[in-house]
Amino acid sequence: MRESRFNGVLFLIGLLLVWELVAQAELINPLIVPPLSRILRIFAELFWSGHIPLQILASMKRALLGYFLAAAVFIPLGISMGLSQTVYRLFEVVVEMLRPVPPPVMIPVALLFFGLEDEMKIFVIFFSCAWPILLNALDGARNVDRVLLNTARTFGLPQRKIIWNVILPASSPQIMTGLKVSLPIMLILVVISEMVGSTDGIGYFILDSQRRFRIAQMYAGMFALAILGYTLNQVFSLLYKLVMPWHVALMRLRDGS
Amino acid sequence: MPILEVQNLSKTYRQMGGETTLAIGDISCKVEPGEFVSFVGPSGCGKTTLLMSIAGLIAPSTGKIIVHGKEVSGPPANLILVFQEFNKSLFAWRSVLGNVRFGLEARGNHSRESANKARSLIELVGLKGFENHYPWELSGGMQQRVAIARALAYEPELLLMDEPFGSLDALTRLELEDTLLKLWEELGTTILFITHDIEEAIYLSDRIWLLSRRPSQIVEELAIDFARPRDQITTRAEARFMGIRNRIYQRINSEGAP
Numbered sequence A: 001m002r003e004s005r006f007n008g009v010l011f012l013i014g015l016l017l018v019w020e021l022v023a024q025a026e027l028i029n030p031l032i033v034p035p036l037s038r039i040l041r042i043f044a045e046l047f048w049s050g051h052i053p054l055q056i057l058a059s060m061k062r063a064l065l066g067y068f069l070a071a072a073v074f075i076p077l078g079i080s081m082g083l084s085q086t087v088y089r090l091f092e093v094v095v096e097m098l099r100p101v102p103p104p105v106m107i108p109v110a111l112l113f114f115g116l117e118d119e120m121k122i123f124v125i126f127f128s129c130a131w132p133i134l135l136n137a138l139d140g141a142r143n144v145d146r147v148l149l150n151t152a153r154t155f156g157l158p159q160r161k162i163i164w165n166v167i168l169p170a171s172s173p174q175i176m177t178g179l180k181v182s183l184p185i186m187l188i189l190v191v192i193s194e195m196v197g198s199t200d201g202i203g204y205f206i207l208d209s210q211r212r213f214r215i216a217q218m219y220a221g222m223f224a225l226a227i228l229g230y231t232l233n234q235v236f237s238l239l240y241k242l243v244m245p246w247h248v249a250l251m252r253l254r255d256g257s
Numbered sequence B: 001m002p003i004l005e006v007q008n009l010s011k012t013y014r015q016m017g018g019e020t021t022l023a024i025g026d027i028s029c030k031v032e033p034g035e036f037v038s039f040v041g042p043s044g045c046g047k048t049t050l051l052m053s054i055a056g057l058i059a060p061s062t063g064k065i066i067v068h069g070k071e072v073s074g075p076p077a078n079l080i081l082v083f084q085e086f087n088k089s090l091f092a093w094r095s096v097l098g099n100v101r102f103g104l105e106a107r108g109n110h111s112r113e114s115a116n117k118a119r120s121l122i123e124l125v126g127l128k129g130f131e132n133h134y135p136w137e138l139s140g141g142m143q144q145r146v147a148i149a150r151a152l153a154y155e156p157e158l159l160l161m162d163e164p165f166g167s168l169d170a171l172t173r174l175e176l177e178d179t180l181l182k183l184w185e186e187l188g189t190t191i192l193f194i195t196h197d198i199e200e201a202i203y204l205s206d207r208i209w210l211l212s213r214r215p216s217q218i219v220e221e222l223a224i225d226f227a228r229p230r231d232q233i234t235t236r237a238e239a240r241f242m243g244i245r246n247r248i249y250q251r252i253n254s255e256g257a258p
């Protein structure tokens, strides 16, 4: 485990070295592929000057708003659909119609309604994160073991408490799966929507750098985005361990270690 | 007044294809407060169905169930069912202590003393030292102890147990039988027990009802009057114990049941 991780880092360093050498030797047009050292220098400059952090802040504000809004709406809806056949039938058709729509298609629509404002991006992210969150919550709630539900009932718990004390924790691993899957989707959609219509944000920054032919700066933006994606994943894993230590331990047991 | 009265209960399951299974034919019985009674019957004869009906978790097709003088239409208060699949009935996200505390919380007791009460119950069922383990870290026998402690924490007046020791090894089984008897004598709970182990039923019960194959009915009622507290060696060694056991075997064989 440790060894394979180490090899992976070595491989990455090797790739970056090749990049640096190829660029230094000017094997590819240096305007398109600047040396890594230059990109890193520009990244460091833009980072310490606060320029990149500001762009990331602008993006994250939209992204997380859309993401948490989707969680707040679609976790309860998914659980309700998983528990009640009536609610399921009511929403099923609409969900099945909207779900296959590729989220970027919603950008022109959102532009009509919200223009270039933040609401446009928030809506697009909200829409794209909705489905994994909804379907996982639905599935999780629906598959809670009957024995578990009957146990709660024999202890005299009212429906409201059964949902809160049994169904929610029992389906929480799957709810977390939905939230985890939505994280990269959120990132993709905030970048796309900022490229289409924005005056700030990391997506705008990358496209704008390319248009102004500041290629090293464009790569620096991509670099920042990669770090951001990695950090988001790490933060999610950390929260997961904090919120559901029991499931982390259970998974470890199942993996046989 | 009996704590439980079953009047001409029958249950027919309807499958998706439209076929029907007559699980319970016609069962009537009465249980008095404080008794330890058992149902013995072959696999698939409707024992779980009977307990689920008494627990208000499924509706009978005909007949009535009366708990504490009230007809059952949903899960009655003061009644707990310990499920046959006890491992699925524990809360994976709660520790042993948390699972047992659930029984108290269900009563509205969230106090600090509730933790102490849960701890003493955990000790009573022999799980001291495992309070902070998760149920899935325990063996089957230990999980069943957790389920029993959680049920007792609720202080039910009527405890229904569905083949609670069916999947345990012989030694654990004997040990848990004694633990259960001790707790029952201490707490004064009424216990309705299901098993297909004839000797287990004789050892534990005041009365035994013998069930026929599906569609089940009671074919015989036996009163068991061995002195209490009972003992795994001396009680089981009594000549009458063997006599009762043999009689039940013969009765079941003449019914054509295994």
Ligand SMILES: Nc1ncnc2c1ncn2[C@@H]1O[C@H](COP(=O)(O)OP(=O)(O)OP(=O)(O)O)[C@@H](O)[C@H]1O
Residues within 6 Å of the ligand: B013, B014, B015, B021, B023, B042, B043, B044, B045, B046, B047, B048, B049, B050, B084, B196, B214
């Ligand atoms: N939900 C259901 N739908 C249809 N048939 C069912 C259902 N539950 C049980 N049955 C049938 O009813 C009969 C009695 O089942 P039940 O589970 O009550 O038996 P049991 O005596 O508890 O058996 P075991 O000793 O194996 O636990 C069986 O034939 C079973 O197939």
Ligand SMILES: [Mg+2]
Residues within 6 Å of the ligand: B047, B048, B049, B084, B162
């Ligand atoms: Mg059964």
